[in-house]
Amino acid sequence: PPSRSSVIIIGAGISGISAAKVLAQNGIEDLVILEASDRIGGRIRKEDFGGVSVELGAGWIAGVGGKEANPVWEFASQVGLRTCFSDYSNARYNIYDRNGKIFPSGVAADSYKKAVDSAIEKLRSLEANHLVGGDVINESSCAPKTPIELAIDFILHDFEMAEVEPISTYVDFGEREFLVADERGYEHLLYKMAEDFLYTSQGKILDTRLKLNKVVRELQHSRNGVIVKTEDGCVYEANYVILSVSIGVLQSNLISFRPPLPRWKTEAIGKCDVMVYTKIFLKFPYKFWPCGPGKEFFIYAHERRGYYTFWQHMENAYPGSNILVVTLTNEESKRVEAQSDEETLAEAMSVLRDMFGPNIPNATNILVPRWWNNRFQRGSYSNYPMISNNKVLQDIKASVGRIFFTGEHTSERFNGYVHGGHLAGIETGKSLLEEMRNEKERKNEDQAFL
Numbered sequence: 001p002p003s004r005s006s007v008i009i010i011g012a013g014i015s016g017i018s019a020a021k022v023l024a025q026n027g028i029e030d031l032v033i034l035e036a037s038d039r040i041g042g043r044i045r046k047e048d049f050g051g052v053s054v055e056l057g058a059g060w061i062a063g064v065g066g067k068e069a070n071p072v073w074e075f076a077s078q079v080g081l082r083t084c085f086s087d088y089s090n091a092r093y094n095i096y097d098r099n100g101k102i103f104p105s106g107v108a109a110d111s112y113k114k115a116v117d118s119a120i121e122k123l124r125s126l127e128a129n130h131l132v133g134g135d136v137i138n139e140s141s142c143a144p145k146t147p148i149e150l151a152i153d154f155i156l157h158d159f160e161m162a163e164v165e166p167i168s169t170y171v172d173f174g175e176r177e178f179l180v181a182d183e184r185g186y187e188h189l190l191y192k193m194a195e196d197f198l199y200t201s202q203g204k205i206l207d208t209r210l211k212l213n214k215v216v217r218e219l220q221h222s223r224n225g226v227i228v229k230t231e232d233g234c235v236y237e238a239n240y241v242i243l244s245v246s247i248g249v250l251q252s253n254l255i256s257f258r259p260p261l262p263r264w265k266t267e268a269i270g271k272c273d274v275m276v277y278t279k280i281f282l283k284f285p286y287k288f289w290p291c292g293p294g295k296e297f298f299i300y301a302h303e304r305r306g307y308y309t310f311w312q313h314m315e316n317a318y319p320g321s322n323i324l325v326v327t328l329t330n331e332e333s334k335r336v337e338a339q340s341d342e343e344t345l346a347e348a349m350s351v352l353r354d355m356f357g358p359n360i361p362n363a364t365n366i367l368v369p370r371w372w373n374n375r376f377q378r379g380s381y382s383n384y385p386m387i388s389n390n391k392v393l394q395d396i397k398a399s400v401g402r403i404f405f406t407g408e409h410t411s412e413r414f415n416g417y418v419h420g421g422h423l424a425g426i427e428t429g430k431s432l433l434e435e436m437r438n439e440k441e442r443k444n445e446d447q448a449f450l
């Protein structure tokens with residue numbers, strides 16, 4: 001029979017590692033971490049590309065410089081992670097049309113203000129309708145139509161919602177964002193965190209309680225404990241499970257529950273949207289884009305919303321790397337994931353030739369992450385509908401018997417972010433500790449009674 005541990009943590013992303021660390025620090029040493037992929041980090045993941053280390057998942061430490069300290073920023077400073085300040089706000093002054101002309105800053109600023117005003121108006125009317133129970137949303141007459149309006153609408157909604165809606169990350173932790181530009185990757189933070197409670201040697205985790213390539217397929221749970229089955233036929237048993245897989249994975253059928261999860265749970269899981277966010281990296285023999293102050297980000301205005309709209313050069317992070325990054329989201333991400341990288345390269349080059357003329361060199365290399373088609377991710381991060389009540393999140397987070405849920409999608413204030421995952425893991429770890437203490441007390445009382 002399988003040996004029984006106190007806790008099994010499923011998933012070794014930042015939330016799973018943070019939860020495990022809290023448990024270990026509080027004396028729960030007989031824990032097992034089951035991770036489906038061949039590495040820790042989850043959506044924090046670097047890859048070598050064009051001579052430098054690029055982040056396929058989380059790239060920024062967002063929320064710095066405010067009234068409250070962002071624990072991820074503090075930890076990064078402590079371990080000396082190399083970062084550089086990023087200022088998105090200039091992007092709106094570097095908007096190119098299809099003939100390579102930059103929109104005059106006045107036009108750009110006006111369009112931007114118009115888009116913010118209309119987004120705020122839309123939000124208000126949504127809220128008003130929601131309060132009276134109606135769900136009719138009038139598409140306002142100022143819906144974006146021209147390429148520049150579409151581009152700004154895309155930037156605003158898919159990147160800068162903080163301008164419209166207060167977002168805790170920016171309100172509480174501050175408005176500054178830092179790009180991680182460290183050869184060891186953002187994931188260095190995770191290794192440093194893991195080092196405190198898992199046996200490591202020369203930067204490698206050798207602790208046998210961390211089990212990689214273990215794809216959990218079934219959770220059998222009862223009043224007495226949880227039995228976990230993996231794809232390779234292994235069986236693990238524990239008193240409790242912490243499940244840290246993404247909301248996309250919870251929505252998929254990768255893991256089956258016996259008995260099935262209650263209806264309130266599955267309904268809540270179904271209500272959270274999954275955002276797909278894709279950073280495509282392109283390597284060039286030399287740079288042909290402007291690089292001075294205020295030029296890190298630029299925008300391409302096309303009649304199709306979100307079509308290779310948002311660009312960044314990596315010269316600030318890695319001077320001389322000659323790398324550009326273009327970010328796609330949602331439907332465009334899914335479309336590009338489904339086609340070959342050669343097709344994507346051709347599309348990106350044609351967009352760049354619109355902006356910078358026909359004589360620019362071809363990219364020599366392309367990297368297209370596929371977060372949507374990754375069965376251990378199924379998307380990039382959670383996105384609660386603007387008008388969803390807190391109940392949905394509470395239900396997604398609530399434990400079911402001996403199964404505890406964690407992950408960025410369970411963070412009330414910071415879902416969608418690395419610090420959200422980190423704080424969620426700590427919180428879940430603490431609630432489980434409390435439950436374990438309560439269980440122990442209940443047992444003692446029963447014993448005394450007998």
Ligand code: FAD
Nearest residue numbers: 011013014015036042043058059060216407408417418421
């Ligand atoms: P994960 O990191 O997904 O960890 C869950 C783990 O569970 C994974 O390792 C997965 O392999 C594993 N798993 C899944 N299924 C199973 C199974 N059946 N059995 C065993 N293990 C399983 N955040 C920021 O703060 N700043 C950013 O700039 C930023 N940009 C982002 C860009 C992209 C492209 C993406 C994808 C995310 C970005 N995020 C950003 C969000 C951030 O990466 C996440 O919020 C955070 O890393 C999530 O951590 P987690 O522990 O909740 O989940």
